[in-house]
Amino acid sequence: MSTKTQSPLPSLDEKPVYVRQMFAGTARRYDLMNRLMTFGQDQHWRRLVVEACRLPDRGRLLDVATGTADIALEALRLRPDVHVTGTDFTHEMMQIGQGKDPQGRIPFVEADALRLPFPAGSFDASCSGFLMRNVTDVAATFAEQRRVVRPGGRVVCLEITRPATPIWSDFFRLYFFQVVPRFTALLSSNKSAYSYLPASTLAFPRPPQLKTIMESIGLKNVTYRTLMLGTVALHVGEV
Ligand SMILES: C[S@@+](CC[C@H](N)C(=O)[O-])C[C@H]1O[C@@H](n2cnc3c(N)ncnc32)[C@H](O)[C@@H]1O
Numbered sequence: 001m002s003t004k005t006q007s008p009l010p011s012l013d014e015k016p017v018y019v020r021q022m023f024a025g026t027a028r029r030y031d032l033m034n035r036l037m038t039f040g041q042d043q044h045w046r047r048l049v050v051e052a053c054r055l056p057d058r059g060r061l062l063d064v065a066t067g068t069a070d071i072a073l074e075a076l077r078l079r080p081d082v083h084v085t086g087t088d089f090t091h092e093m094m095q096i097g098q099g100k101d102p103q104g105r106i107p108f109v110e111a112d113a114l115r116l117p118f119p120a121g122s123f124d125a126s127c128s129g130f131l132m133r134n135v136t137d138v139a140a141t142f143a144e145q146r147r148v149v150r151p152g153g154r155v156v157c158l159e160i161t162r163p164a165t166p167i168w169s170d171f172f173r174l175y176f177f178q179v180v181p182r183f184t185a186l187l188s189s190n191k192s193a194y195s196y197l198p199a200s201t202l203a204f205p206r207p208p209q210l211k212t213i214m215e216s217i218g219l220k221n222v223t224y225r226t227l228m229l230g231t232v233a234l235h236v237g238e239v
Pocket residue numbers: 016019020023064065066067068069070071087088089090093111112113114128129130131134135136
C-alpha cells in the first residue's frame with residue numbers, strides 16, 4: 001500500500017491547466033469570495049496598486065491577470081484619462097470583467113502572463129493582483145512585465161503573503177487553513193480550490209525574497225510594504 005500523501009499543489013507541468021480550470025470554475029463567484037475573505041479590504045488594496053503605478057497624464061497601464069477587471073476598473077475610476085488594457089488566460093474571468101465595463105473602455109486580451117503579446121516598452125506601468133502565486137516562473141513573469149514597460153515606468157505586484165510576526169503567522173495559518181476553505185466550500189464547486197489557496201500561499205516567497213527576485217531580473221529601486229497585519233504585500237519596481 002502506498003503511503004505517499006498527495007500535495008494540494010499541482011506539478012509545474014500541470015499548473016497552468018489546473019489554475020485556468022480553477023478560475024474558470026470560480027469566475028461567477030470570484031468577486032463575492034474576494035469581498036468576504038478580505039473583509040472588504042481588497043478594493044482598498046487595488047486602489048493602492050493603481051496609485052503605486054504613478055501613471056502620467058493619459059498614461060498606458062497593463063493589468064496582467066486582470067481576472068474580473070477590478071484593478072483595471074479601479075484605475076479608470078481614479079484616473080479616467082488613462083488607457084487600461086487587461087490581460088488574462090482565463091476567458092471566463094475576463095467575461096465577468098467585460099460585463100462590468102459596459103462602455104467597453106478596457107481592451108481584454110487573452111494571453112499567458114509568461115508570453116505577453118505586446119511590443120517592448122508599450123506601457124507606462126504594468127501591475128498584477130494575486131497573480132504571482134499562480135505562475136510557474138515568478139522571475140520570468142516579472143521579466144515579461146519589465147519588457148513591456150518603457151524605461152522609467154513601474155512594475156507593481158500585489159500578492160498574499162505569510163506574516164513574519166509569530167502570533168499573526170499562527171492566526172494566518174488558522175484563517176487560511178480553517179476559515180478560507182470553508183468559505184470557498186460554500187461558494188465554489190471546485191473542491192481542490194479549497195486547499196490550493198492556502199498551500200500556494202505558504203509556498204510563495206516572503207516579501208524580502210520577492211524583492212530579490214524582482215531585482216534579479218533588472219527592476220530597480222524595488223520597495224515593498226505589507227498590509228492587513230502582514231498578510232498582503234505590495235511590491236513596486238522601476239524599469
Ligand atoms: C486571484 S485572480 C486575480 C484577478 C485580479 N487581478 C484581481 O485582483 O482580482 C488570478 C488571476 O490570474 C490569472 N492567471 C493565473 N496564471 C496566469 C497566467 N500564467 N497567465 C495569465 N493569467 C493568469 C487567472 O486566470 C486569474 O484570473
